[in-house]
């Protein structure tokens with residue numbers, strides 16, 4: 629179902645840096661390896677994850693209880709569409725925070741730092757506790773989904789499909805970090821069902837996501853099923869968006885200037901991130 633596209637080789641070279649353009653965002657220092665305690669779930673992490681799961685459950689339950697037995701196909705189709713579009717949404721978001729802003733950017737700064745830290749230490753995500761990994765996205769779901777469901781109930785006469793769509797979309801986006809962690813996991817440690825879903829293209833595979841962590845670090849951004857990656861990479865959608873941003877604002881995405889400490893993996897014994905073990 630899923631095939632990788634070597635967009636990296638297809639990509640046109642970025643425009644040369646012009647003296648008059650806005651300088652790129654401040655360069656990242658190499659993120660340090662996470663302390664083991666930073667990978668554990670706190671009660672706040674668990675509370676936000678539970679709140680997000682409750683919001684999703686409420687949305688899906690509302691859909692199920694308002695669906696007539698004769699029209700079950702519509703909510704199911706809406707759910708499939710939501711799962712597919714969630715993959716696209718994670719790709720756009722991942723591309724955005726991988727390439728723009730800095731740890732001091734309002735609102736998104738912690739996420740930008742976390743994703744750049746992930747590029748320096750990719751396997752760390754496999755050692756994070758479940759709620760530690762999901763709580764940020766779950767918190768967004770807990771805040772956003774209930775008012776959306778309330779609006780759908782108030783203004784949409786036949787809202788079963790709409791509730792199914794927003795519930796599955798939110799759940800898929802929130803779970804994307806778990807799917808991402810499984811894409812980094814040693815295949816021998818994966819549950820058999822997860823490995824089967826990865827092989828079937830239902831979940832983003834280890835092989836597909838590995839391309840995102842290799843030079844030139846500008847492809848395979850989607851982390852739900854990965855089904856959008858070949859399309860986005862073949863048609864250079866993100867490069868087109870980067871060009872629009874560059875010519876309108878002069879801001880270069882970080883991927884045009886890689887590899888540097890912001891992207892490259894820090895190996896054990898390479899404390900300074902220069903690629904050489906000490």
Ligand SMILES: [Zn+2]
Pocket residue numbers: 722726743747840
């Ligand atoms: Zn990334």
Ligand SMILES: [Zn+2]
Pocket residue numbers: 746750808812837841
């Ligand atoms: Zn990754």
